[in-house]
Every structure is written in C-alpha cells, then in structure tokens.
Amino acid sequence: MPADLTATEALGLWHRVVLEQVRRDGHDLSLRQLSILLQIYLVPPPHTVRGLAATLGVTKPVITRALDTMGALHLVDRERDDKDRRNVIIKRTLAGALYLEKLGDLIRAEARHTAP
Template identity: 45%
Template sequence: MAMSEREALNLWRRALSSYVRTSDGDLTARQQAILMTVALSAGPHTIRGLATDLELAKPAVTRAVDALEKLGFVRRRRDDHDLRSVIIERTVDGMTWLRDFAELVIAAEAGEERKSPAGAKPLDKDVAA
C-alpha cells in the first residue's frame, strides 16, 4: 500500500526530528543528497557528474563535498586514468552515518523514536555548505 503525501512527510518529519535531537550538528539537505548519491548509486562520481545528476551548480556541490570531506564522510582521489579528474568516494564514516540515519527512518516508520543512533558521531558545528 502506497503512502499518502501526508504520511510520507510525517515519516520524514519523525526521522528528521530524531536525527536533530541526537546530533551536535546536522547535515544540510544538499549534503545528505550528495552523500546518498555517492554511497547508493554507481560511480565513479565527480563534482561535474554530481552537479548534473542533482541539477545543482558546481560551486554548490564543491562546497557540500568540502564539508562532507571535512567530516570524513567522503574523500577525493585522483582518477588513475585521467589525472585531471578527481573522484569522490564514500568512506566508512559516511556509510556509518547513512546506516544510522536509515535506522532512524525505520524506527519512525514503526512509530518508534530512537534516542541516539548506535554509531553516532558528533558533527563539527562549523561545517556548513
């Protein structure tokens, strides 16, 4: 059975509310979208490719990737085949954050509220993009 718009938004609200209560900081929607794209879709990922896929300006993607890299959620590496190109890769910390966030969504769907994700890592409050 498909969710109604209201049910979907309420689920997202409950999960997001749990997240902001359990974190010293929070990722922006743009940072979350980029992290999820890098982690969940086939790569390789570049700033240009992410900007195209998400229909965002390259400078906005660059700032978000800078913030995610500072948190240790993604890393940049040179493309071995084209040294002019930089590949954006997920990290273990980035995948841990996503798993923890997924647990909050699952708990919200079940009508439960998680107080703290298992592997919660405080975010640097100065990181924003």
C-alpha cells in the same frame, strides 16, 4: 512498513526523522548535502564532481562546497583521477557508510510508528 502512505503520513514520517536527526549529537546535513551523499553511496561508483553536478542539476562549486563540509566530517574523501587530472573522484568512507546506515535504521524505526 506500509507501502502506501498518505501525504500527511509521509510528511509526518519525514518530520519525525528530521526532528530526531537534529536532536542527536551528530552533525545534521542539509538536503543538498544529504542528496549528494545518498547519490555517492546508493549509485555505483565512480563519482566525480562534474558527474554529481550534472546529476543534481547544480554547479560544480555547489558540489565542491558540499564535499568540503562532508569531507571535514569524514563522510567522503576526494582524490585526483590519475587518468584525467582535471577530474576529482569522490570516495566512500567507513564513517559515511555508518552515517547512512544509522539514518536508514532511524527511518525504519520512525516508519514503524506510521504502520497501522
């Protein structure tokens, strides 16, 4: 994969990835949902609703709505923090890990089309 993409090449790659995501039978996530999911899986835990809201610069209800959707898809799970019942801990799931692995494979495959 080329290390340096032009803006047009980068947008073309993003376009192909997004287009393929929409074409697939699975669920496509909004950019907000995807950014939350990536934060949960790429940054070491623990993750809380409060912490995700602060990191993404959004309100807790925004995170909660996104987690509701992703929870229904079994991409994440939630549980109360036993040490502080006000906190909700976000847990990774096998389905979420597989979703992101397939997305990563798709990005790599589409990036090969960008290579000279």
